[in-house]
Amino acid sequence: MEGNKDQQLHAMRHSLAHIMASAMKRLWPEIKLGVGPVVEHGFYYDIDLGDTAISDADFPKIEAEMQKIIAENQPFEQSTKPIAEAIEWAKAENQPYKLELLHDLQRAGTTVAKDLDAEELGIEAKAASKVEQVSFYKNGDFTDLCRGPHVVSTGKVGAFKLMRVSGAYWRGKENNPQMQRVYGIGFATDKELRQHLAMLEEAKKRDHRKLGQELDLFVVSDLVGSGLPLFTPRGTVLREELIRFSNELRERNGFQKVFIPHITKQALYEKSGHWAKFGDELFLVKSQETSDSFVMKPMNCPHHTQIFASQPRSYRDLPIRYLETTTVYRDEKTGELGGLSRVRAITQDDSHAFCRKDQIEQEINMLLASARELYETIGMNLRVRLSYRDESDAYLGDQALWESAQNQLKVATEANNLEYFEETGEAAFYGPKIDMMASDALGREHQVATVQLDFVMPERFGLAYTDEQSEAQTPVMIHCALLGSVERFLSVYIEHTAGKFPVWMAPEQIRLITVNQEDATLTFAQKVTNQAQALGLRVVTDNNNESVGKKIRNSEIMKVPYTVVVGEKEIETGEFVPRIRKDIAVSDRTESRTIEEFLKTVAHEAKGRVSKSSL
RNA sequence: GCCGACAUAGCUCAGUGGCUAGAGCGGCUGUUUUGUAAACAGCGGGUCGUGGGUUCGAAUCCCUCUGUCGGCUCCA
Numbered sequence: 001m002e003g004n005k006d007q008q009l010h011a012m013r014h015s016l017a018h019i020m021a022s023a024m025k026r027l028w029p030e031i032k033l034g035v036g037p038v039v040e041h042g043f044y045y046d047i048d049l050g051d052t053a054i055s056d057a058d059f060p061k062i063e064a065e066m067q068k069i070i071a072e073n074q075p076f077e078q079s080t081k082p083i084a085e086a087i088e089w090a091k092a093e094n095q096p097y098k099l100e101l102l103h104d105l106q107r108a109g110t111t112v113a114k115d116l117d118a119e120e121l122g123i124e125a126k127a128a129s130k131v132e133q134v135s136f137y138k139n140g141d142f143t144d145l146c147r148g149p150h151v152v153s154t155g156k157v158g159a160f161k162l163m164r165v166s167g168a169y170w171r172g173k174e175n176n177p178q179m180q181r182v183y184g185i186g187f188a189t190d191k192e193l194r195q196h197l198a199m200l201e202e203a204k205k206r207d208h209r210k211l212g213q214e215l216d217l218f219v220v221s222d223l224v225g226s227g228l229p230l231f232t233p234r235g236t237v238l239r240e241e242l243i244r245f246s247n248e249l250r251e252r253n254g255f256q257k258v259f260i261p262h263i264t265k266q267a268l269y270e271k272s273g274h275w276a277k278f279g280d281e282l283f284l285v286k287s288q289e290t291s292d293s294f295v296m297k298p299m300n301c302p303h304h305t306q307i308f309a310s311q312p313r314s315y316r317d318l319p320i321r322y323l324e325t326t327t328v329y330r331d332e333k334t335g336e337l338g339g340l341s342r343v344r345a346i347t348q349d350d351s352h353a354f355c356r357k358d359q360i361e362q363e364i365n366m367l368l369a370s371a372r373e374l375y376e377t378i379g380m381n382l383r384v385r386l387s388y389r390d391e392s393d394a395y396l397g398d399q400a401l402w403e404s405a406q407n408q409l410k411v412a413t414e415a416n417n418l419e420y421f422e423e424t425g426e427a428a429f430y431g432p433k434i435d436m437m438a439s440d441a442l443g444r445e446h447q448v449a450t451v452q453l454d455f456v457m458p459e460r461f462g463l464a465y466t467d468e469q470s471e472a473q474t475p476v477m478i479h480c481a482l483l484g485s486v487e488r489f490l491s492v493y494i495e496h497t498a499g500k501f502p503v504w505m506a507p508e509q510i511r512l513i514t515v516n517q518e519d520a521t522l523t524f525a526q527k528v529t530n531q532a533q534a535l536g537l538r539v540v541t542d543n544n545n546e547s548v549g550k551k552i553r554n555s556e557i558m559k560v561p562y563t564v565v566v567g568e569k570e571i572e573t574g575e576f577v578p579r580i581r582k583d584i585a586v587s588d589r590t591e592s593r594t595i596e597e598f599l600k601t602v603a604h605e606a607k608g609r610v611s612k613s614s615l
Numbered sequence: 616g617c618c619g620a621c622a623u624a625g626c627u628c629a630g631u632g633g634c635u636a637g638a639g640c641g642g643c644u645g646u647u648u649u650g651u652a653a654a655c656a657g658c659g660g661g662u663c664g665u666g667g668g669u670u671c672g673a674a675u676c677c678c679u680c681u682g683u684c685g686g687c688u689c690c691a
Contacts, residue, residue: 035690044689055619056685086691101691111690134691145691166686167618174687178618181686209684213626222664222682333616338684516648545648553652565650579651 005188007149010038012157013186015076015150016066017043019157020182022142023065028052033144034097034170034179035111041196042160042185046168048097049180059162062182066160073155074139078148086134086145097170098145105131159193160186203442208494209339215499215558217490217507218340227337227344229487234507237538239347239486241505242493243325245377245609246349246482249370255323255351260303262327266293272302272460281330296329301454301479304352305461308475313465318475319355319363325486326350340491347486354463354475357401361408364434364451367480368416371436371449374482377609380438380496383445384418386410387426387433395429397455405453405476406432430456431476440496448489452479500583503561503613504606510578510599511560512541513551515567524571528595535603552579561613562602570595584613591615 017036024031024047034046054062081089083106090099101111109131137146139154151157162184170176187193204210212218217235224230231239251257263285269275275282278298285294297303304322313320327347336342353363368384375382388406389395395402409432413420427433431453437445454477457463464472483489503509510532512525525541532539540560542551548565555563563579570576575592593601593615601615 037690039689046690053619098691105691131691136691147691164685165619168687169617171690172688174617178687180618183686220683226682336616336687513651515650518648547648547654548650550649550653551651556652563651567650569650577651 008151009158009186009188011149011151012188013038013043014146014148015154015157016160016184016186017045018076018137018139018144018146018150019066019069019154020062020162020184021045021047021144022069022139023062024182025142026065027061032095032097035101036144036146039183041187042163042183044181044183046097046170046179046181048170048177054165054180054182056162056165058165063162069140069154070157071155072140073153075153076150077138078150079136079138080133081136083132083134086136089136089143090145095145102134102145105134158186158188159190160184161193161197199442203444203495206442206495206498207339208341208491211494211499212340215507217494225344227332227342229340229343235490237507238490238501238505242483242486242489243347243349245374247323247325249374249482250321250323250351253321253366253370254319255321255353258304258307258322258324260297260300260307260324260326262297262329263294264297264303266295268302268306269295269298272305272457274299274302278330281332283329283331298328298330300324300326300328300348300350301352301457301477302461305457305463305477308352308354309461309463313354313475315356315465315467315473318465319353319359321351321353323349323351340487340494343485343487346488348481349483349486351480353478353480354458354465355478356465356467356473357404357476360405360453360476360478361412363478364409364412365415367451367478367482368412368418368434371451371482372416372418375436375438375448377611378438378493378496379611380440382418383437383439384413384420385426385435385437386413386420386422387428387435388422388424389427389432390425392425395427397431401455401476402432405455409434409451409453428452428454430454438492440492441498442495446488446492448484448492449482450480450484453477454479500559500581501561502584502609502611503602504609506559506561507538508540508558508560509537509602509606510539510562510564511555511558512539513548513555513563513565514541514543515548515565517543517545520571521567525566528566528599531595532599532603535599537599537603537606555579556581562615564598578615580613580615584611586612586614 017038020043021033021036028049030050032048034048036043036045083102087099087102087106090102104111134145135147136143137148137150162182165180165182167178168181169178185193185196187196212235215234216232217238218229218231220226220229247257266275269282282298283296285296287294304324307322308320325347327345329345332342332344337344355363372382386406386409389402410422413434433450433452435447436449438448439445458474458477463475465475467473501507512528514521514525522543525543529539529541542554544551552563559581561581561584564576565579575594576598577590577592578598580590598615605614
């Protein structure tokens with residue numbers, strides 16, 4: 001049933017791409033068509049319009065033309081042609097991109113770029129059987145090379161909307177001509193389309209860049225540069241609370257904090273092998289005193305290996321675990337930067353454990369348990385991908401070690417009751433890894449924590465420990481970050497919570513609103529603040545000359561968990577009736593509490609990192 | 616980096632070749648002393664992102680640079 005529905009939706013979206021091409025061909029007869037696949041919520045078509053640039057202002061025109069074709073309810077007629085005939089068709093129709101695809105099909109039996117590259121290199125491609133017949137779909141007077149499937153006629157495509165246009169290289173390769181990609185969404189019913197648009201609207205409201213400004217969390221400055229966000233006091237609280245949590249989880253498990261400088265001689269990365277691989281992503285630093293070439297660190301592991309290497313190590317000392325939450329610098333392409341999700345100064349809650357081969361499982365087990373605890377507390381579901389090697393020889397390290405390690409990853413994952421799936425061929429060349437994906441409140445999945453085994457770097461740096469037989473052995477290195485990048489995590493988390501942070505993370509946990517500006521009121525507010533601060537709470541007093549209603553409103557807008565109005569009544573009774581932010585309140589009734597009880601309860605919530613109020 | 620869109624006050628935005636560039640919010644000052652989502656009045660605040668060009672005249676048209684946003688992974 002579900003499968004049928006999915007297939008039907010897929011055919012609808014495919015047909016929409018076809019109809020869009022058909023409509024655009026009517027509007028611009030000279031267009032050259034690339035590919036028009038189905039994507040997550042819709043479809044796109046890559047089109048070469050020569051010198052004509054289309055923009056979203058053209059969408060109504062294209063949509064209207066599509067609607068006409070849909071209203072005509074033209075049947076989709078499928079036909080097949082021998083490939084040689086199809087090639088003649090592409091030539092006659094002046095469709096060079098289709099021609100290229102057909103030639104590839106004829107030669108290699110595929111149009112997938114990856115497989116084509118493989119073929120060129122003489123490696124056997126996956127789908128190598130030669131294609132003899134190709135499929136066409138025709139509606140009205142428009143015929144397109146298309147594998148399908150399509151719906152029966154143009155009237156059966158459900159609801160759609162064109163969303164955006166962008167440049168896209170033909171086949172994703174930079175030196176190929178750039179085409180215009182018109183992207184649309186399509187759903188079976190109008191209702192579903194509207195729901196999806198509402199979800200996008202909600203996502204827009206939660207956009208961390210917008211909330212970052214509204215809630216005063218971070219700013220960017222042209223003078224500092226793009227991809228280099230600056231955190232305000234409020235945003236810094238978020239960072240520090242997250243980092244404290246991550247550090248706590250690891251210190252509890254025997255990790256020791258270390259500290260390294262943010263620059264190093266280039267030689268470090270020449271030795272680690274990163275220079276060759278990531279050379280163009282590094283920020284270079286020039287010494288004016290010496291002739292040394294320095295770089296900003298793009299990762300921490302090579303530095304950490306040098307701490308391990310500073311002493312002879314015994315098998316009894318292992319695992320040796322270092323943790324450091326520190327910033328790395330990567331010179332990302334400017335077009336890829338944005339908000340907090342892609343930055344050039346990336347703070348990682350990084351850790352490296354050096355262990356024996358037989359300790360891998362216990363280490364992974366412990367790291368996964370930490371990740372699970374962290375994401376449970378945060379309130380996000382985790383799904384885990386185990387990335388293994390495949391049969392190719394692109395991997396370094398002993399084959400038996402790989403097998404044992406992969407097995408240990410799986411056992412540890414199962415022991416932690418984590419939902420997981422396995423993928424071969426996704427491992428890093430230096431070892432298998434575990435990637436953790438967290439899903440947010442809008443159902444979007446984000447890659448967050450990772451655990452990576454590394455069989456190569458210890459060898460490159462000649463790391464060793466002495467085993468029971470007094471022989472030198474190479475340790476295995478385990479890289480792990482629970483949050484991943486603090487900046488990227490924050491971008492996800494801000495959108496997940498829509499800025500309604502739980503008490504333990506809230507930049508401002510309690511706001512006191514004064515009823516008047518009398519000395520007695522202010523003195524009282526100050527006394528409460530002192531008491532709260534002694535309990536480690538973050539309190540702000542709003543003593544502005546504004547109505548209470550206005551100040552309540554401001555507190556609501558800033559999403560403060562607890563707001564308390566203070567005036568004569570409170571001074572007299574020594575009791576508060578806190579206003580509790582709706583998403584954390586467990587009942588509609590707010591009871592009166594003594595000040596001490598109120599503050600202690602909030603402090604207790606913060607310490608326990610609970611998500612709901614206990615008031 | 617490439618394609619496209621955008622850039623006007625701290626914020627959100629109006630102003631599409633013609634007088635001194637506007638509004639709301641925020642800020643400041645005064646009045647008010649406020650009881651659970653917006654008191655009232657006044658005052659500030661702009662090199663219209665940068666540099667150049669066209670024009671009698673440019674926020675407005677053209678070019679450049681910088682920045683922001685959507686894409687550049689999805690393969691007949």
